[in-house]
Structures are given as structure tokens and as C-alpha cells.
Amino acid sequence: MRVADLTTPALLVDAGALEANLAAMATALPGPRLRPHVKAHKTTALAARQAAHGHHGFTCATVREVEGMAAAGLGDDLLLANEVLDARRLGAVVAAGARVTVAIDSPETLRAAVDGGVREVLIDVNIGLPRCGIAPDRAGALADDARAAGLSVRGVMGYEGHLQLLTDAAERARLTTECTDRLLAAHADVGGDVISGGGTGTHAYNTACTEIQAGSYALMDTAYTAAGLEFRQALTVLSTVISTTAPAGGMPGWAVADAGLKAFGMDHGNPAVPGADVWFCSDEHLTFAAATPPRTGDRVRVVPAHIDPTVALHERMYVIDGSADGGSRGSGAGDGIEDREVLDTWTVDLRGW
Known part of the structure; x- marks a missing residue:
């Protein structure tokens, strides 16, 4: 055809440009340093290409994405980087053998994880984007409550989404550092091995994070191109x-x-x-x-x-x-x-x- x-x-996906993008990011953030966000492409075939570049943990935005990734054999380490109040479908994925972690930022989302059968969580911290996330100074208390409820707290996550498309690279770097400092302060109280955050626009500046949740880099768009990314x-x-x-x-x-x-x-x-x-x-x-x-x-x-x-x-x-x-x-x-x-x-x- x-x-x-x-x-x-x-x-249309240009095969050469896609492969160049995957290789460039794998060089910048090898292996577990990158947790690709599948919301950017919603395609397990493309996720499999990312896995072939050494990235075996993935970020998801919806329960449907978690289910589909697990069904495609890509369920080694799936993070639902979003709050849900009904985690029963996630629990079913866990029961079928996949590893699923869900973000929590409140007693209600903590309870949903427990009731739904999800055993691992990240504390979602508000580091500047007025969306989901608990205040940094309250993250430790929520982590204590989660452990008391029998959950494993893997660490923290935070997203500086309001900075991703800033065209001034120096300003983007400076503000990203400020946001990451808030995440690190929360992590000091929460504990765990994971500090998850960032995106395509800030991936080069989140050096303190253990993993970066970039997704748009694979396919790109005019907004990210205007930000001067490679x-x-x-x-x-x-x-x-x-x-x-x-x-x-x-x-x-x-x-x-x-x-x-x-x-x-x-x-x-x-x-x-x-x-x-x-x-x-x-x-x-x-x-x-x-x-x-x-x-x-x-x-x-x-x-x-x-x-x-x-x-x-x-x-x-x-x-x-x-x-x-x-x-x-x-x-x-x-x-x-x-x-x-x-x-x-x-x-x-x-x-x-």
C-alpha cells in the first residue's frame, strides 16, 4: 500500500523521524530513567518500540491505557499518574499479573486504592501546576496513612506541566529547578525509591528525578517545536x-x-x-x-x-x-x-x- x-x-508517522526521536531520548534518558507516557500516542505498537529502546516502565493517564498496555504484554511496571476514585479495574489488572502503581493525593484516593486491590502508590505532589496533587508539606502524612492502610509507598511524583512549552530555555530550566525542589522536599518526608516527574519540555532539567514521564517527544507537534526541542x-x-x-x-x-x-x-x-x-x-x-x-x-x-x-x-x-x-x-x-x-x-x- x-x-x-x-x-x-x-x-502519518515518518519511520525515520520516529526512530531518531526514540534513539535520541534513549541516549538522554537510558533505561529506567525514562518512563514514557503513553497518553501522547495511545498505541501499544509504538510503546513496544519504546520498550525495544530499553524503557520497560510506562506512564498511563487512564485506566483503559493500563488495561491495554497489560494486555499487550507491556505490564512490567505501569504507573497511572492520575487520581481515580474507583480502582477495581486496576485491581483486576494486578490480579492478572501486571505491576500497577497509582497516584494518590487524598484520603479518598488512598481508600480507592485499598478497596480496588492496588497495593502500590506514589504520593502525587502539587509542585506548581494547579491541578491534582497534595501540598508538599502534607505529603508525608498521607504517605504514613497509606502505609498504615497496608499500601507500599514507592515515592513521589509531581508534574510541572505549566512549564513544558516555555520558549525561553533558561527560564524553563530555572523554574523547573524550583518545582523539583518542592518535590524533593516532599520526598524527604515521604521516602521511597521513586522521584517521578517531568515531561518532554523539561526532561533535560529534571536531573534530581529518578524517572521522567516524557511522551510527546516520540511524535512531536508545533507547540513543542516552538519550544526549541531537539x-x-x-x-x-x-x-x-x-x-x-x-x-x-x-x-x-x-x-x-x-x-x-x-x-x-x-x-x-x-x-x-x-x-x-x-x-x-x-x-x-x-x-x-x-x-x-x-x-x-x-x-x-x-x-x-x-x-x-x-x-x-x-x-x-x-x-x-x-x-x-x-x-x-x-x-x-x-x-x-x-x-x-x-x-x-x-x-x-x-x-x-
Whole structure:
């Protein structure tokens, strides 16, 4: 099968760019120093590639991801880095032989772990992002309560998600250190072997953490590229130009492709078409103006602004052979994408809840 045979919109993964990203992160954070976050790709086939690079512990965001990873034989060490109030499905995964750790930040989530049959927990600490997590000075008391309830407290986790996309690298590094210091203070009270945190944008600065929960590095998006990271754009959304309008009456010309709001995560803004200006997205349409106007029927590769929710909108991704530019920035129309070979098809099998 070739790219020309695909129905659009379709997720394309440049095999060369993906492998370069996996190898680069494995060099930066070898083995257990990286706990890849599967929420970024929701695909066990891609997780297996990460495992082949020496990473055998994984981070999950949903119970469904934990179940799917275990069913795929990737359940050696799964962390659900999220609070749940019903852990019975997690307990069933543990009973089937997988190792599952769940984050807790309250007496209620502690009780859910006990009642659900999960035996290992991390204390989730608020280190600056106003989301989940207990205050650092209360983490030790929650850990004591968890041990008293019969749980094994492996350590702490914290996420400086508000810093991941800062474009000033020096500022990102400075603020990450401040957040990590809060996590270390909590760990001094909690104990355990694990200090888990970080993400793609701060992976180089969390040197005090025993493991980093990076995920977006594998596929990338325009938001992380704008932050100046070293990873290459590996995923694009293949779209077909379905309408064109020529310049007239002082109005510029434009083109419309068949991938819109239902094909892209939009919380970080519009996706990008290299060499073009994206005007807006509607339900099934992407309207853009290009310096070299495309023709109706041209295929266009569109770069998402936020990889995680974009992938979750699609049922499968297609791994294609490397492009002439190495897939570093994606491509627009006229790059010969239609002739590229589809090397593999991966089901996005961790979607849903």
C-alpha cells in the first residue's frame, strides 16, 4: 500500500523521524530513567518500540491505557499518574499479573486504592501546576496513612506541566529547578525509591528525578517545536485539498482541505501547513492560503499543534518510509508524498476510557 491509497484525513508517522526521536531520548534518558507516557500516542505498537529502546516502565493517564498496555504484554511496571476514585479495574489488572502503581493525593484516593486491590502508590505532589496533587508539606502524612492502610509507598511524583512549552530555555530550566525542589522536599518526608516527574519540555532539567514521564517527544507537534526541542516532527495528518478559490477582486486565493476540528487537538491553536498560512478550522475543513496554490485533489501534510488529543481522535496511524527532508518539519503539497510506501498500520488501541 502507498500513501495515495489512504482515505483522508489519516495519521502519518515518518519511520525515520520516529526512530531518531526514540534513539535520541534513549541516549538522554537510558533505561529506567525514562518512563514514557503513553497518553501522547495511545498505541501499544509504538510503546513496544519504546520498550525495544530499553524503557520497560510506562506512564498511563487512564485506566483503559493500563488495561491495554497489560494486555499487550507491556505490564512490567505501569504507573497511572492520575487520581481515580474507583480502582477495581486496576485491581483486576494486578490480579492478572501486571505491576500497577497509582497516584494518590487524598484520603479518598488512598481508600480507592485499598478497596480496588492496588497495593502500590506514589504520593502525587502539587509542585506548581494547579491541578491534582497534595501540598508538599502534607505529603508525608498521607504517605504514613497509606502505609498504615497496608499500601507500599514507592515515592513521589509531581508534574510541572505549566512549564513544558516555555520558549525561553533558561527560564524553563530555572523554574523547573524550583518545582523539583518542592518535590524533593516532599520526598524527604515521604521516602521511597521513586522521584517521578517531568515531561518532554523539561526532561533535560529534571536531573534530581529518578524517572521522567516524557511522551510527546516520540511524535512531536508545533507547540513543542516552538519550544526549541531537539526532536523531529514525526507525525502529520494527511489531508486532501477538496476546494480551491482563485484570487479575485482584491481577495487572496485560498484552499480547503478535508481535515478540521474533528481531526486535530485545537487547544494549542491551529495546526500548520508548511509554506502556507492556516486561516481557520471548522468541523470537517481546514482553510489555508499558500504561496504556491495547491490544486484540488492534492495531498497536504498538516502538522498538529497538540499531539496527544490529535492522536486520540483517530483510529489508526500509518507508518511511512522516510521523506526527502527526513520528516523534520512535515511537508505541504507537491512533495511526492502520494508515492511513499506504507510500511505498517498501527491501531490507536488505547483510545477511550
